[in-house]
Each structure stands twice: as C-alpha cells, then as structure tokens.
Amino acid sequence: NAGVMQNPRHLVRRRGQEARLRCSPMKGHSHVYWYRQLPEEGLKFMVYLQKENIIDESGMPKERFSAEFPKEGPSILRIQQVVRGDSAAYFCASSPMDRGLIETQYFGPGTRLLVL
C-alpha cells in the first residue's frame, strides 16, 4: 500500500512565478490536509479538503494561495506570484475519515520550495 505521495520533492521558483504542489493521498483515504513548516518550527495547518470540497481553509493566506482536491487526480496546492517568504517545506497528510481519526495523519515526504 503506497504511502502519501508528493511531487515535486524540491521546487525552485523565482519571485513572481507560480508554484504547484501535488499530493496523492494513501489509497482509501479521502481526506487531505496541507501544512507549512519553516526551519526549526512546527507544522502550521493551512487547509483541509475532501474530494471536491474545501472543508477548512482558515490557515491559508487569503491571497495568492489556493487548494483543490478534484474528483480525479491529486490534491493541488497552488501559490501564485511567489515571494521569498513562501520558501518552506509544504507537507501533505491524509486520513481515512474525518473527526474520528484526524489525530492520526499520514504525512507525505514534503515539497521543499525555494524562492529566489
């Protein structure tokens, strides 16, 4: 059973470009969470999605950031017009159901975004 997959693992962008981060949850999981982690910091919740629905995006900046989880295909975290402050590790996690197992999340390897 493949784990959570994220690609790319490393992404370099210049200021003003767009970054697209992809996440495929574990097989059988329909709940996806995105987190951002700065060096020496904990993970910060960004958004929680189910298939075709954004359930909670309260941790996501209002501008330039968007997320989707289409019926088919991976979840996408999109950052438009990147700035240097967006440089961080972005982790995706999945769980098989809501409420009952939110505390047990399976994380992908992360995408390290570097904005030059």
Added chain:
Amino acid sequence: GQSLEQPSEVTAVEGAIVQINCTYQTSGFYGLSWYQQHDGGAPTFLSYNALDGLEETGRFSSFLSRSDSYGYLLLQELQMKDSASYFCAVRALESGAGSYQLTFGKGTKLSVIP
C-alpha cells in the same frame, strides 16, 4: 486559540530513558498526539491520548493528564536512530463548528549521544 509548550532541545545517552513534556492551552480538547520527524523527513505518527493515563507502544509511551493540561512522551532504551524532533499536537474544539485543525508545538530536538 491553542498553544503548546515543549522544550526546544533534549540530549540523552544511548540506552537511557528520556521524557519530553508538553503543556497545552486550548478552548476545548479532544486529545494529545505525538509525531516524530527526522531531519529532512516527514512527520510520523507515534501516539494519541484522549483519556488520562499512560499508553505504551514498545519502547515509546505517552501520558496525558487532562486536569493538568499536560502530557509527555517517554522513550526507553534510547537508540541513536531516535535522534529526531518530536512534536506534540492537539485538536481542539473551537467555538462554533468542530475543529479539523491539528495544532503542533514547535518541537523538541532530541539528540542521542553514545
């Protein structure tokens, strides 16, 4: 909102026992989770406590005291591979709709030395 406090660094000797504490402040509370993260790696779920007491899983145990808003992770028979960062996390019930957010502490960097 929620806040969690845990020590930033701990050093322990191989074969010893180490305890990593976590205190939390939340407006409501479901339970306390622990995650391990090696440098450059992904967080890995270790344990979850919803009720008071000690939960044991092999060399790792986790404890919760809801009345004290306190928990700890206990690592026994330390091995070099246990060197990693350890995060406590809570899902707290915010006013209004239930919360789907896990809030993480800043992590405790454990260094195991020979």
